[in-house]
Amino acid sequence: MPTHYTLRMQFGPHQDADIITDQLLKLVEEARVDEIMFFFFAEEMNDGHGTLEDVRTWIENSRPYRKALAEAGITVSLNPWHSLLHADRGRRMKSQQKWQPMVDRNGKACTAVVCPLDQDWRAYYEEVLRLYSQEGFRVIWIDDDIRYHNHEPLEWGGCFCPLHVAEFNRRMGTNATREEITANCLAPGEPHPWRDAWLDMWEETHLAMISRWREIIESGGSRLGLMSSLPEAHAAEGRRWADWWKALAGERPPIHRPHFWGYSETVSRTLPNSIALLDQNRQIQPENVESGPEIECFPYGNWNKSFRQIGAQMALAQICGSTNLNISLYDFMGNWPDDEPERARFLSRWRGALDWLADQFPMTLKSVGIGIPWSPNMGRKIHVKDHDTGWKALQCPSRGWANWLGASRQAFSMRPSPSINALAGPVVWSFSQSKLHEWLSQGVLLDGEAAAILVKRGMGHLIGFETARMIDQTEVLYSMEQISDEHFGLRQGAQMSVNAKPYTAKLFQGRLLDGARLASDLRSPTQNIVGHGLVLYQNELGGRVATVPWCANAPVEMNIHRATQLQRVIGYLGNGVSHGNVEGSAWLVPQFLKDGERWRGVIWNAGADTVARFTVNLPTGWETISSAIHVKAEGERSSALVEGNQIVLVQPMHQWEFVVIY
Numbered sequence: 001m002p003t004h005y006t007l008r009m010q011f012g013p014h015q016d017a018d019i020i021t022d023q024l025l026k027l028v029e030e031a032r033v034d035e036i037m038f039f040f041f042a043e044e045m046n047d048g049h050g051t052l053e054d055v056r057t058w059i060e061n062s063r064p065y066r067k068a069l070a071e072a073g074i075t076v077s078l079n080p081w082h083s084l085l086h087a088d089r090g091r092r093m094k095s096q097q098k099w100q101p102m103v104d105r106n107g108k109a110c111t112a113v114v115c116p117l118d119q120d121w122r123a124y125y126e127e128v129l130r131l132y133s134q135e136g137f138r139v140i141w142i143d144d145d146i147r148y149h150n151h152e153p154l155e156w157g158g159c160f161c162p163l164h165v166a167e168f169n170r171r172m173g174t175n176a177t178r179e180e181i182t183a184n185c186l187a188p189g190e191p192h193p194w195r196d197a198w199l200d201m202w203e204e205t206h207l208a209m210i211s212r213w214r215e216i217i218e219s220g221g222s223r224l225g226l227m228s229s230l231p232e233a234h235a236a237e238g239r240r241w242a243d244w245w246k247a248l249a250g251e252r253p254p255i256h257r258p259h260f261w262g263y264s265e266t267v268s269r270t271l272p273n274s275i276a277l278l279d280q281n282r283q284i285q286p287e288n289v290e291s292g293p294e295i296e297c298f299p300y301g302n303w304n305k306s307f308r309q310i311g312a313q314m315a316l317a318q319i320c321g322s323t324n325l326n327i328s329l330y331d332f333m334g335n336w337p338d339d340e341p342e343r344a345r346f347l348s349r350w351r352g353a354l355d356w357l358a359d360q361f362p363m364t365l366k367s368v369g370i371g372i373p374w375s376p377n378m379g380r381k382i383h384v385k386d387h388d389t390g391w392k393a394l395q396c397p398s399r400g401w402a403n404w405l406g407a408s409r410q411a412f413s414m415r416p417s418p419s420i421n422a423l424a425g426p427v428v429w430s431f432s433q434s435k436l437h438e439w440l441s442q443g444v445l446l447d448g449e450a451a452a453i454l455v456k457r458g459m460g461h462l463i464g465f466e467t468a469r470m471i472d473q474t475e476v477l478y479s480m481e482q483i484s485d486e487h488f489g490l491r492q493g494a495q496m497s498v499n500a501k502p503y504t505a506k507l508f509q510g511r512l513l514d515g516a517r518l519a520s521d522l523r524s525p526t527q528n529i530v531g532h533g534l535v536l537y538q539n540e541l542g543g544r545v546a547t548v549p550w551c552a553n554a555p556v557e558m559n560i561h562r563a564t565q566l567q568r569v570i571g572y573l574g575n576g577v578s579h580g581n582v583e584g585s586a587w588l589v590p591q592f593l594k595d596g597e598r599w600r601g602v603i604w605n606a607g608a609d610t611v612a613r614f615t616v617n618l619p620t621g622w623e624t625i626s627s628a629i630h631v632k633a634e635g636e637r638s639s640a641l642v643e644g645n646q647i648v649l650v651q652p653m654h655q656w657e658f659v660v661i662y
């Protein structure tokens with residue numbers, strides 16, 4: 001199957017439709033585009049909720065170029081930019097729009113963003129969708145403003161308005177205030193039952209609304225598509241994905257646009273996070289999904305993001321399993337594609353490589369690597385700490401280890417592995433005792449916070465600790481970690497800084513059980529040993545456990561000593577099973593994928609230094625590399641030499657380029 005280019009664009013009703021028609025017909029040919037998805041009422045052209053008359057004006061004015069595209073064989077879709085509305089940004093409801101605004105936990109109300117429980121707004125929006133549904137669009141997208149989080153200027157988001165409080169009380173038979181409800185939902189420790197009840201109410205009201213929208217859209221012959229945001233943010237809304245797919249698509253394959261890459265140019269260290277995000281999305285999607293990750297580059301143009309990086313972004317989407325690419329290269333103001341013809345040339349140049357990648361990486365491939373388990377249920381299960389950080393406290397981090405393992409050149413997967421799993425921080429609350437026992441009978445890598453939670457849950461005896469506490473530098477003046485066991489570092493005596501960094505702001509310390517093996521220690525500025533570092537333990541279940549004292553849900557601080565330490569730890573935990581890794585330069589990031597007997601690998605150069613050769617340590621079960629193809633930033637492909645497990649490049653690999661092996 002080839003890839004599918006969908007360009008996302010907006011032209012306003014003030015623009016000359018003849019000019020836009022000419023511009024678009026030229027663009028779709030030059031850029032080898034399959035589909036155009038038009039925005040209505042987006043960003044700069046949004047002044048709140050458009051009236052039905054405004055909606056008709058947008059529909060009428062865009063009809064000539066939509067018709068011309070369809071006649072030229074180009075598919076046309078629609079992305080109305082407002083349902084609830086993303087953010088106020090000075091916008092207000094119009095005089096006839098007497099709707100309940102969205103309200104945050106503290107009682108602050110929006111001026112334009114609405115509450116989804118307002119029945120008058122719902123009737124209005126159904127009418128808007130009815131108008132859109134008559135226009136022959138392939139897909140009508142719900143933007144990711146259908147969410148509770150991220151509605152500026154609210155704290156975290158909403159909605160905690162009087163309608164929502166009343167609905168909660170009606171369901172529960174209570175008479176609680178907003179303050180009482182949110183205090184219970186965010187109570188420290190074991191989640192209060194009201195948290196689940198509140199999240200269920202949020203879920204059910206959204207699902208009923210979306211099912212209704214699907215009926216309207218499908219009766220006109222279009223399909224409903226959904227954009228989504230970060231999984232941890234949706235988890236803090238209590239989202240249950242299987243129910244969403246059903247509401248959105250019934251029994252048909254759902255249409256999904258996941259977010260996975262920064263909107264502006266990003267740096268080396270963000271690549272593992274993007275890989276992990278796509279992998280998380282693949283897990284919540286059904287097998288037959290139409291998945292078109294957003295290739296978003298807001299606020300657009302080469303000063304914001306380089307073609308080199310956009311090429312990598314599109315390639316990664318294809319490698320991680322995508323049927324479509326939803327590409328945003330054009331601003332919302334309707335400036336002409338001709339203003340910057342390089343964009344069409346860029347898309348055309350990459351098309352061949354992306355068609356090839358789509359073929360090489362079908363949706364059936366699954367990521368292989370160290371397992372990093374997470375759960376879409378984590379927002380319901382997380383234990384809030386004592387301090388009140390608002391609803392954001394329910395946004396459970398889940399990609400910490402992906403960032404550290406990716407930076408240390410280890411392959412990872414966001415699904416559990418049958419041999420090694422890595423757990424960091426409060427995501428541990430999401431898993432049952434029996435699931436944790438199962439993993440602890442294999443190989444487990446723990447960060448400090450995860451270890452402390454396991455001790456609290458009565459599993460200290462399985463990880464080598466009798467007690468647990470978290471320390472900071474005011475309590476114990478640590479500043480360095482020293483390798484004390486040469487098997488778990490580059491050399492004995494090598495040191496790593498643990499001074500004043502987010503990942504070492506709090507360190508885990510505990511009383512070690514007999515048999516626990518110390519592989520590094522914490523030192524003061526004057527070289528006194530003030531605590532334990534890395535601890536290894538073989539437990540009564542036969543499992544091997546490695547615990548680092550620091551926090552993996554913090555920005556990565558990588559160096560040769562940390563990378564080597566983690567590589568050796570993974571070797572120990574695997575106990576003969578390899579998940580695959582790569583050596584040869586900083587910021588080489590490996591990916592391995594498998595489908596039955598078919599293996600695929602990708603080695604990225606996310607770093608700014610060029611790479612001439614590197615070594616691939618294949619995952620267990622993959623015997624030999626038969627071919628290696630270097631994909632360059634211009635979308636060109638050339639063969640690389642394979643010498644055993646060494647890849648030698650004919651031309652050096654620059655940043656954001658990659659080698660595909662099979």
Ligand SMILES: [Zn+2]
Pocket residue numbers: 100101102103115116117159160161162163164
């Ligand atoms: Zn509300």
